[in-house]
Amino acid sequence: MIPAAALLAWYDRHRRRLPWRSLPGERPDPYRVWLSEIMLQQTTVVAVVPYYETFLARFPTVAALAAAPEEEVMRAWAGLGYYARARNLHACAKVVAARGDFPRDVDALRALPGIGPYTAAAVAAIAFDVPAVPVDGNVERVVARLFAITDPLPGSKPAIAAGAARLGTDPDAQARPSDFAQALFDLGATICTPTTPACALCPWRAGCAGQRAGIAAELPRKAPKAARPLRHGAHFWLTDGTRVLLRRRPPRGLLGGMAELPGTPWRAETWAAAEALAHAPMTASWRPAGEVRHGFTHFELRIALFAARVDHIQAEGFLHPLAEIDAAGLPSVMRKCAAAVHPGKGKR
DNA sequence: AATTCGGGGCC
């Protein structure tokens, strides 16, 4: 038996202070818990913090978020990645605002847009003290080590989920579901880390089968990943001296609904200059303007840049002031392109 | 069950 009391005692002394966390004894704001959980999906705490602060200041309540134009929500999300999250966030806010509040149980939360099994359990536990154990990457690692589960992910997910649920049956865990969930996160983030776990400092060291077997650092094992193919594209920086031409990507799919520089499709073959220029937004004296490399989850991209200045822009898309390019809501790959061609201030 | 979705920090 792994004692929840030992973890909770450790958490009471060593828990991380994070902007979306309420103080001990303070009732959490479900909106803030939910917002943070969506942002934290596959995204590190360090990356989320500045976005969370800005986002919360701009949209202080779920009603304010629901009432905002979608384009403004997407612009506030720009650079954080996985943009379907932002669209689902907005859709979820509208449902919740119409209902009046967030549902308090796992199944009802699970039915909302952008909320899957993990987030439903996390919001229920953290915001409403429902005795659920959310299983994220941290918890998978902790549980795989505690029980020495050597089968590789993702096949071992059911066994790991069962182990996590077993941990949550401890009466001490059931007495503090919100703290127990966050304690598991903090243990995974600060002690039971991916490469070199600090087992000497771990409150669960005595009961850890992985540590006892000397294989903790190797767990969880994972199936090998496929190689990322290389793709090529060309994009165009067209300015009239005060504005630059942008366009909107299709609402779904990669970078769905985000702004971009006009360009070619992205494909496996390289683009000859003349071939790429056939995709230019208008006829002009295009000059080569460097290359940008960017890694996506499942492919790597190399973009050849072309730039031109004309007196009058006549092309499809919309014009954005050069001086406010950082506020254009460009995804990171396009911010790289803009910075390569137009090395201005450079920050967001 | 597999694939498609971003981006950055850290080793």
Place this chain on the structure above:
DNA sequence: GGCCCAGAATT
């Protein structure tokens, strides 16, 4: 250069 991250939706 690879790994990881408070995963979900789609196919």
